[in-house]
Every structure is written in structure tokens, then in C-alpha cells.
Amino acid sequence: MSLVYKLALPFFLLFTLPVTQAAAASEPISDVRVVIDVSGSMKQNDPNNLRAPAMRMLVGLMPEDETRAGVWTFAQMVNMLVPWREVNDEWRQNAIEKSTQIHSHGLFTNIEQALQKATANQKQADPDYRRSMILLSDGFVDLKPGKAATQASRQRILDKLVARLKALQITVHTIALSDNADHELLKALSMATDGWYRQADSAEELQRIFLHLFEQSTNRDTVPLADNQFSIDKSVEEMTVLAFRQPGSAATKLQLPDGTTLEQSQQSERIRWLHEDSFDLITVEQPVPGQWQINAELDPDNRVMVVTDMQLRTSDLPNNVLVGEQFDFEARLTEKGEVISRPAFLHLVDGQLVRKKATELNELPLNRRPDEAVYRASLGTGFEAGRNDVIVTMKSATFERQRRQSINVIAAPISIDTTQLEQPSRSHRIEVEADAGLINPDSLSITALLREQDGDEWPYEMLKIADNRWRLTLTDLEPEQDYTLSLQLRGATPEGRQVFLQPEAITLTDNRAVQPEPAEAATPVQEPEANTTETEQNIAEQQETEITQTVAPAPEPEVAPAEPMSDTMKLLIGNAVILFLLLVGIIWWRRQTASAVPAGDLI
Numbered sequence: 001m002s003l004v005y006k007l008a009l010p011f012f013l014l015f016t017l018p019v020t021q022a023a024a025a026s027e028p029i030s031d032v033r034v035v036i037d038v039s040g041s042m043k044q045n046d047p048n049n050l051r052a053p054a055m056r057m058l059v060g061l062m063p064e065d066e067t068r069a070g071v072w073t074f075a076q077m078v079n080m081l082v083p084w085r086e087v088n089d090e091w092r093q094n095a096i097e098k099s100t101q102i103h104s105h106g107l108f109t110n111i112e113q114a115l116q117k118a119t120a121n122q123k124q125a126d127p128d129y130r131r132s133m134i135l136l137s138d139g140f141v142d143l144k145p146g147k148a149a150t151q152a153s154r155q156r157i158l159d160k161l162v163a164r165l166k167a168l169q170i171t172v173h174t175i176a177l178s179d180n181a182d183h184e185l186l187k188a189l190s191m192a193t194d195g196w197y198r199q200a201d202s203a204e205e206l207q208r209i210f211l212h213l214f215e216q217s218t219n220r221d222t223v224p225l226a227d228n229q230f231s232i233d234k235s236v237e238e239m240t241v242l243a244f245r246q247p248g249s250a251a252t253k254l255q256l257p258d259g260t261t262l263e264q265s266q267q268s269e270r271i272r273w274l275h276e277d278s279f280d281l282i283t284v285e286q287p288v289p290g291q292w293q294i295n296a297e298l299d300p301d302n303r304v305m306v307v308t309d310m311q312l313r314t315s316d317l318p319n320n321v322l323v324g325e326q327f328d329f330e331a332r333l334t335e336k337g338e339v340i341s342r343p344a345f346l347h348l349v350d351g352q353l354v355r356k357k358a359t360e361l362n363e364l365p366l367n368r369r370p371d372e373a374v375y376r377a378s379l380g381t382g383f384e385a386g387r388n389d390v391i392v393t394m395k396s397a398t399f400e401r402q403r404r405q406s407i408n409v410i411a412a413p414i415s416i417d418t419t420q421l422e423q424p425s426r427s428h429r430i431e432v433e434a435d436a437g438l439i440n441p442d443s444l445s446i447t448a449l450l451r452e453q454d455g456d457e458w459p460y461e462m463l464k465i466a467d468n469r470w471r472l473t474l475t476d477l478e479p480e481q482d483y484t485l486s487l488q489l490r491g492a493t494p495e496g497r498q499v500f501l502q503p504e505a506i507t508l509t510d511n512r513a514v515q516p517e518p519a520e521a522a523t524p525v526q527e528p529e530a531n532t533t534e535t536e537q538n539i540a541e542q543q544e545t546e547i548t549q550t551v552a553p554a555p556e557p558e559v560a561p562a563e564p565m566s567d568t569m570k571l572l573i574g575n576a577v578i579l580f581l582l583l584v585g586i587i588w589w590r591r592q593t594a595s596a597v598p599a600g601d602l603i
Contacts, residue, residue, distance in 0.1 A: 002166050025176065026337065027129040027313065028127065028129055029066045029067065029129050029130065030068070030069075030130050030219075031067075031068045031069070031130065031132065031596045032068070032218065033070050033072070033084065033118045033119070033134070034055065034070070034071045034072070034136075035072045035073075035115070035118050035133060035135045035136045036051055036070075036071070036073050036102060037073075037074060037109065037136055037137040037138055038073045038074065038075050038102060038104060039104070039108065039109045039138070041104075041109075041139050042104035042138055043104040045138040045347070046203040046206075047203070049103075050204065050206050050207070051136065052099045053099075053207065053278070053279075054206040054207045054209075055071065055095070055102065056281075056282055057210060057211070057274070057276070057279060058134075059095040059096055060272075060274050060281040061214055061305065063171060063218065064305070064307075067086070068086055068087065068129075069082075069085075069091070070084025070085070070118070071095060072114060072118045073101075073106075074106070074110060074113065074114035075105075075107055075110070076110055077110070078110065078114050079104075079361075081101060082098050084121070084133070096274075107144070108142045108144055108571065109137065109140065110153070111141050111157065112153045112209055114135070115157065115161050115165070118133060119165070120166065120215065121372045123166045126169075130217070130218070131168065131171065132171065132172075132213075132218075133170055133172045133195075133211050133502070134176060135174045135175070135186070136174075136206075137186065138176070138178035138181050138187075139178065139182070141153050141154040141157070141182065141329070158188060160479070162189060162192045162193070165189075165192075165193050166192060166193055170193060171193050171217070171319065172189045173190060173195040173196045173197075173216060173217070174189050174195065174197050174198070175194055175197075175199075175213075176199045176200070177199075177206070186436070191212050191287065191320065192437055194217075194320055194495070196213060196320075196356060196408060198213070205280060207279060215405075216405075219403065220305045221308060221312055221403060222304055222401075222404070223304050224393055224402045225302055225538065227298065228243075228294040228295075228298055229294075230292050230294075230400075231290070231399075232257075232292060233289055233308045233398055233399040234289045235309055235399065236287060236306045236308045237307045238287070238307040239287045239307075240281065240283045240304070241254065241280075241304050242302060243280045243302050244278060244279045244302060245297060246278070251275055252282070252294060252296040253295040253296070253354060253552075254284075254296065255295055256290075256292065257288055257289070257291050257292060258288070261295070261507060262282075264280075270284065270285045270286065270585070272285070274294075286321035296576070306401075308401075309335055309336045310340075311390065311397060312331065312333060312394055312402070312403050313332050313334055314331045314392055314403075314405070315328070315329050315331070316331070317329070318497075319408050320438075321380070321383070321410070322342075322410050322438065322439070322499055323383065323410065323411050323501065324380070324499060324501045325380050326379065326380030328378060329378070329401075330374050330376055330377075330378075331366070331375040331376075332374050333394055339374075340373060342431070343371075346373060348396045348397070350396065352392070353366035353392050354390075354393075355379075355390055355391075356388070356390075357384050357388050357389075362382060363384075365378075373602075375392075382432045383409045385409050386408070387408055388409050389404055390404065390409050390410075391404045392404075410438060411503070411504075412504075413434060413501075414434050414489065414503065415433045415435075416487075416506065417430070417431045417432075418431075420508075421473075425475060426510055427475040427476070428474045428508050430471070430472045430473050430474070430506070431472075432462060434470075438493075438494075439489070439492070440491060440493065440494055443468060443491040444489060445461075446461075446487055446489050447460065447461055447462065447463055447488045448460045448484045448488075449484065449485070449488075451484040451486070452481070452483060453482060453483075460472055462487075477508070477510075479510055480510050481510065482507055482510075484508075485507075485508055486502070486506075487503050488502055489502075489503070489505075
């Protein structure tokens with residue numbers, strides 16, 4: 001880039017900022033409810049009460065742009081620790097003060113009542129709100145009346161409360177702070193409402209888990225952070241820096257663009273500084289534009305969040321997706337809520353989209369047509385099981401914006417069971433059970449492709465034998481040969497998203513290692529089970545007929561021709577026939593001669 005271009009660029013942007021084409025659809029208001037277990041078992045699982053600083057971090061990250069939030073604690077009873085209302089400085093200060101009341105003295109664990117109390121003011125779904133709940137517990141439902149009441153309460157959560165939370169469109173994120181927690185219940189709550197379930201192996205992990213769940217619950221603009229350096233432009237009204245540290249290490253410092261240093265002791269009305277044992281949370285109003293530096297350890301969870309009129313808007317991705325799902329993704333820049341569309345401005349903006357899995361980064365295409373203000377991408381291809389971060393960055397010579405979303409990618413919503421049957425010929429039964437929380441069983445169809453070692457392939461349709469179970473039985477497989485079985489699933493998620501999934505192929509191995517018979521094995525076919533219903537029998541017979549029509553039958557074995565007769569054998573047989581005829585002739589001649597002699601001559 002020439003020196004003239006660099007000098008002229010700021011003035012050029014000054015006159016090209018920003019012209020809009022239409023009002024952007026307003027983002028939903030974030031509604032975040034935090035529900036924390038304070039039962040006595042927390043003394044063991046959280047001995048240093050790290051729930052309190054984790055809550056303070058969450059409170060400090062809450063944006064003030066019409067965000068609603070509240071905090072509840074529960075054991076035998078439920079306490080509204082911080083009232084649910086609009087987030088502002090007064091609410092935030094009250095929440096930080098009330099965090100000291102988080103304890104581990106409660107009796108019993110009434111999760112049902114905690115869920116009811118925390119959502120008591122919710123009567124119906126509201127598209128203007130993005131509703132989220134973060135539930136932290138270390139145990140099972142446990143009520144004072146006893147085991148029967150406890151089991152009944154747990155069942156009501158699964159049968160009634162989950163349906164109510166779904167109807168209200170409340171996403172429930174759950175955290176299990178113990179190996180002894182009711183993981184099945186917490187997972188059911190989160191998966192049914194498209195939330196995340198996380199297990200904290202130690203209380204020290206709580207701060208980072210709370211950060212990730214906060215990012216799932218709200219959309220905050222950030223600026224890119226590389227080697228603890230970041231750039232702030234003139235449109236940023238407020239920035240919040242989160243810097244993680246090793247417990248007991250020195251407090252974080254911020255280096256300003258002019259080289260001066262900002263420390264904790266310099267707090268003022270314009271600078272809020274929350275210093276905890278393992279992190280610092282620093283909020284600066286009207287920060288100086290330019291290049292800033294965080295003087296602390298490098299950490300992948302460090303963040304710089306900003307409040308600004310120039311924002312990056314992106315499509316909302318589901319929290320949980322299946323491997324193979326694909327999504328149309330959009331990103332756009334807005335100024336005071338309206339999309340920036342001036343071509344001369346957008347021409348100077350560089351858009352980047354990356355998928356991050358652990359430490360691996362893959363850049364994905366993010367394209368914008370010259371006549372549009374929207375950047376588009378297709379997501380899903382190449383996603384791997386586990387957490388995948390989708391990070392969008394927009395930057396020019398004068399500003400940088402970044403947004404990240406994390407999605408939990410699930411390998412397959414099914415469990416597969418294979419069994420080799422005890423039959424005279426080699427047979428295998430394959431049964432598939434679907435997870436109704438991830439895929440709608442009524443929409444699901446499963447096809448299978450059996451591949452032999454020599455490359456021959458045989459297609460099948462799996463037979464549905466129950467509401468949520470499919471079966472395929474393969475018979476007359478060749479002994480001691482490995483087969484590969486590939487499945488394809490077509491259906492829809494409970495939310496109605498269409499999916500096409502291909503789980504990892506299954507290898508069928510002969511467990512009995514039977515010696516092969518001399519006769520050639522027949523083509524493998526699907527046979528109906530002995531105890532199937534008449535309808536299933538008809539379906540199986542129809543499948544067998546279809547297979548017979550599509551697969552050419554094996555040729556009939558040819559009879560081996562007899563060996564040719566030798567010349568010696570032919571001569572012996574010929575002589576024997578001549579001798580036989582000669583003997584017959586002599587006998588006949590003697591009988592004729594005897595009958596012709598007169599009787600007197602015989603005397």
C-alpha cells in the first residue's frame with residue numbers, strides 16, 4: 001500500500017462512513033437467569049466457594065443495552081438473591097455485594113422448585129427476548145419428605161417442567177460440579193432446550209465454564225486479541241477486558257497506546273476494576289483509541305468486549321448440531337442499528353470466518369456480492385464432534401470487530417448394536433436406536449449398504465420394529481470374511497431442521513471363524529425375524545423380492561463332462577458283444593438242427 005493511500009485512507013473513510021440501505025432487524029434482548037446450588041454438599045465440592053467470584057465475573061460481563069438478569073440460590077428452599085431486572089450500574093453493584101451470601105449450609109436439593117421460581121414471571125414465549133438459564137448443582141433432587149417425594153419431583157421435572165421450558169423458549173445450560181450429580185437429569189434439561197451441559201471436574205473450572213455459557217446466552221461485540229494486543233477505534237464507547245491469571249500471580253496491567261500503564265490502584269468513575277485470585281475484569285469508559293496491550297499471561301479465554309454504535313451482526317447458530325448439518329450463515333456491519341451498505345466503505349472492509357476446534361484453525365469462505373451489504377457463508381462441512389468455535393472478524397484500517405459463537409457438534413444421534421446370531425449359516429443382526437432428543441424418530445429413515453471384500457455392494461432398507469428402533473438381519477454371509485456396513489440417516493431434528501447423516505462405517509467380523517464349505521455361498525439377503533408381525537413379514541418379503549430383482553442371481557453350477565473312453569476299452573467292449581452274438585447264434589442253430597432229425601433215426 002503506497003504512502004499516499006495510507007495518508008488518504010482516514011479522510012476517505014470519514015466521507016464514506018456510513019450510509020445505510022435499511023434498518024437491520026433488532027437483536028433480541030438478552031434475558032439471563034443464574035440458579036446456584038447452596039446445599040451442604042458444596043462444602044466438599046467447592047471448599048473455597050469459587051461460585052462467588054464466578055458469579056461476580058458473570059455480573060461484570062453483563063452488557064447494559066436492555067439486558068435483563070437475575071440470580072437465585074436454592075437448597076431446601078429457593079431465594080431470589082439478586083432480583084430479575086434491567087442490568088445497570090446499580091443492579092451490577094448490588095449483585096456483586098450479594099455474591100458474598102453464596103454459601104454451603106443448605107439442607108436438601110429442590111431443583112424442581114428452583115426452576116419454577118426462577119421462571120415464575122414467564123407466561124409465554126416472546127421473540128423479542130433471548131431467554132437463557134444457567135443452572136449449577138452438585139447432586140440429585142433430594143426432598144425432605146423422603147424417597148417417594150424425591151422421585152416424584154424428579155419425574156415432574158422430566159414430564160412437565162421440561163415441556164414448559166421448551167414452550168417458553170428458555171435455553172437451559174447446566175453445570176454438574178460433582179461426579180455424584182444427577183448427570184442424566186442435567187443432560188436431559190439442557191439437550192431438550194438446546195442448551196449446553198458441562199461437568200466441572202473442579203471448582204477452579206467454574207469461571208471459564210461461566211464465561212462460555214455467558215457467550216452462549218448473549219451476543220457481545222469484541223475486538224480481535226492477538227498476543228494480548230488489541231486495537232480500539234473512536235466509535236468504542238466502553239471496553240471490558242477479561243484477563244485470566246494463575247492463582248496468586250500479580251494483578252493485570254493495561255498498557256495504553258501512548259505507552260503509559262493502567263493499574264488497579266487507578267480506579268475511578270470511568271474505570272471499574274474487579275480483581276479476583278484467578279482473573280481481572282477491567283471496564284474502561286471512553287477508552288483512548290489506538291493499540292492497547294494486556295500485561296498478563298497469554299490465555300485463550302482472554303476477551304476484550306466493546307460497547308459501540310458500529311456493531312457486527314451475525315446469524316444465530318444452534319447450540320447443538322449434528323455432524324453433517326449445514327447452515328446458511330450471514331454477517332453484516334451496522335451503525336446505530338442500521339446496515340452499512342455504501343460500496344466504497346465495504347470495499348475497504350476485510351471479512352474473515354474461521355472454525356476453531358481445540359488449537360486447530362480452519363478458514364472458511366466468507367463472500368459478499370458487490371451489490372450487497374451482507375457477507376455469506378455455508379457452515380457445517382468439516383465440523384468435527386465436540387466444541388467448534390465460529391469466529392467472524394471484520395476489519396479495515398480504522399476499526400476491528402469480532403463475534404464468536406460456539407456450537408456443540410454431536411457425532412450421531414443413534415446407538416448401534418451388532419450381534420452375530422447362532423444359526424447354521426453365518427448371520428448378523430444390526431439394531432439402531434435413535435435419541436429422540438436429537439432427531440425426530442417419526443421422520444427418520446435408515447438405509448444400509450453392505451460391502452464385501454471384493455468390492456461388491458448390496459443395498460438394504462432397515463426395518464422399523466418399534467417407535468424408536470430399527471433392525472436389519474443379514475444371513476448367509478461367507479465365513480471368515482469381513483464385511484463393511486455403511487448407514488445413511490435422513491430425518492429432522494425436534495426443531496424441524498432437515499438432516500442427512502452418515503455415521504462411521506461398521507465392520508462385521510466372523511466371531512466363530514467357521515471353516516468355509518466347499519459349496520459356493522449364496523448372495524446375502526435380509527430375512528424376517530421369526531417373531532415378527534405379519535406386517536413386518538410382508539415388508540421383509542418385499543425387501544427380499546426387491547433385492548432379487550436388482551441383484552442378478554448366481555448361475556447354476558455346471559455338471560462336469562465325463563472323461564473320454566479309451567481305445568482299449570472300446571475294443572474289449574466290441575469283442576464282448578461279438579462273442580455274445582456268436583454264442584447266441586450257435587445255441588439257436590443247434591436247437592433248429594435237433595428239431596429236423598426223424599424219430600426213427602433216434603432209435
